[in-house]
Amino acid sequence: QVQLQASGPGLVKPSQTLSLTCTVSRGSISSGGYYWTWIRQHPAKGLEWIGYVYNIGSTFYNPSLKNRLIISMDTSKNQFSLNLSSVTAADTAVYYCARGDYVGWVDPWGQGTLVTVSS
Amino acid sequence: EIVMTQSPATLSVSPGDRATLSCRASQSISSNLAWYQQKPGQAPRLLMYSTSTRATGIPPRFSGSGSGTEFTLTISSLQSEDFAVYYCQQYHDWPPWTFGQGTKVEIK
Numbered sequence: 001q002v003q004l005q006a007s008g009p010g011l012v013k014p015s016q017t018l019s020l021t022c023t024v025s026r027g028s029i030s031s032g033g034y035y036w037t038w039i040r041q042h043p044a045k046g047l048e049w050i051g052y053v054y055n056i057g058s059t060f061y062n063p064s065l066k067n068r069l070i071i072s073m074d075t076s077k078n079q080f081s082l083n084l085s086s087v088t089a090a091d092t093a094v095y096y097c098a099r100g101d102y103v104g105w106v107d108p109w110g111q112g113t114l115v116t117v118s119s
Numbered sequence: 120e121i122v123m124t125q126s127p128a129t130l131s132v133s134p135g136d137r138a139t140l141s142c143r144a145s146q147s148i149s150s151n152l153a154w155y156q157q158k159p160g161q162a163p164r165l166l167m168y169s170t171s172t173r174a175t176g177i178p179p180r181f182s183g184s185g186s187g188t189e190f191t192l193t194i195s196s197l198q199s200e201d202f203a204v205y206y207c208q209q210y211h212d213w214p215p216w217t218f219g220q221g222t223k224v225e226i227k
Contacts, residue, residue: 047163047206047218062215096162104210105153107165107174 002027004110006097012117018084022097022110029078030056035100036073036080040093041112048093052100053080087117121145121212125205125219131227138194140222142207147187151211154183154192157221158203166205167192194224202226 008020022036029036035052042048051061053071061069065084073080084091098109122145132138142152150170155163165174170190171183180195194201207219 046220047208049215049217051215060214064215098162101168103168104151104213104216105165105168105208106155106163107168109162109164112162 001108002099004097004099004108006095006110006113008095008113008115010114010116012087012091012115013119014088014117015086018082018087018091018115018117020082020095020097020113020115022080022082024078024080024099027099028075029073029080030075033102035060035102036071037098037100037106038071038082039096039098039106039109041096042090042093050082050084050095054102089117091115092117120215121148121209121217123207123209123217123219125207125222127222128220129223129225131225132197133227134199135196136227138197138201138224140192140194140205140224142185142190142192142219144188144190144209144211146212148209148211150186151209152183152185152190153208153210155206155208156201156203157206163206197224 003025012018035054037052038050053073068085070083094112096112098106100106124143126141152170154167157163167183182193204221204223210216
């Protein structure tokens with residue numbers, strides 16, 4: 001079973017860029033049919049789809065975030081990344097990386113990493 | 120954007136009893152619905168996709184039904200490990216895929 005692990009700074013200052021990397025093991029991100037996905041969960045709240053990358057660079061972004069968002073993939077490292085610019089406290093959340101089926105469900109999920117936006 | 124509404128917010132159930140969770144879409148999503156289970160401190164886990172297909176390793180006490188705008192997740196006989204928060208997710212209309220706000224199943 002493929003495994004995913006998100007990593008990156010746990011604290012980001014307001015107006016700066018949040019950068020996270022997801023390392024994929026026991027599977028290749030170059031394999032077709034999957035969308036490499038970022039989802040976040042605000043504290044004690046529900047889940048919000050951020051976006052995904054597939055086919056070595058094609059992306060779909062949540063319209064509410066797309067002006068600040070870049071998702072990319074590095075097949076040589078079997079990783080994909082999220083960059084969210086101009087962050088505010090509203091971007092404080094647990095960020096999950098996951099593998100999305102081309103149809104739309106998500107399985108499996110990585111463990112998630114808490115990112116706090118604060119000065 | 121399709122809005123997913125789950126009810127109730129909290130469901131109190133005794134072990135061994137049946138639990139019925141509801142999920143409503145703001146417009147028809149055909150059968151393009153998944154369910155996830157999330158336990159405290161853990162990532163969500165896929166339970167069900169295409170409304171009624173159990174994911175790998177999910178026991179048969181979990182079942183899903185519905186189509187269009189009304190969906191149900193049923194847990195036939197609650198086990199201790201089933202107390203968790205459950206989310207529905209539509210993947211009919213992008214962008215974006217959207218989730219319900221969750222139903223917490225707690226011990227009565």
